[in-house]
Amino acid sequence: MLGDKISADEAERMGLIWKTYPDDDLMAEAEKLARKMASGPTKGYALIKRAMNASLGNDLQTQLDVERDFQQIAHMTEDFSEGVLAFKEKRTARFKGK
8 A cells, every 4th residue: 555665575474475486487377377277167267257256346245146147157167067077986087178
């Protein structure tokens, strides 16, 4: 609020940012994170993003309705079924974005 400059390490310590990396490691870490997210339930990620964006203008009840509706949509995806099956089989899920 006051505009004081802080280092990336201090911002991480304060919980303002998630993680810091040395400059030389940044691209490798970014690519690792991108691969992890790309192999995840991308339709679910999209619904989460839509719900978060909707929350900016919603009251609590409206947002709970949005989240209920999105959970119903997510429940119908192939990725949801794969996630449940993988959990039951104690294996890594193989999401397809469907």
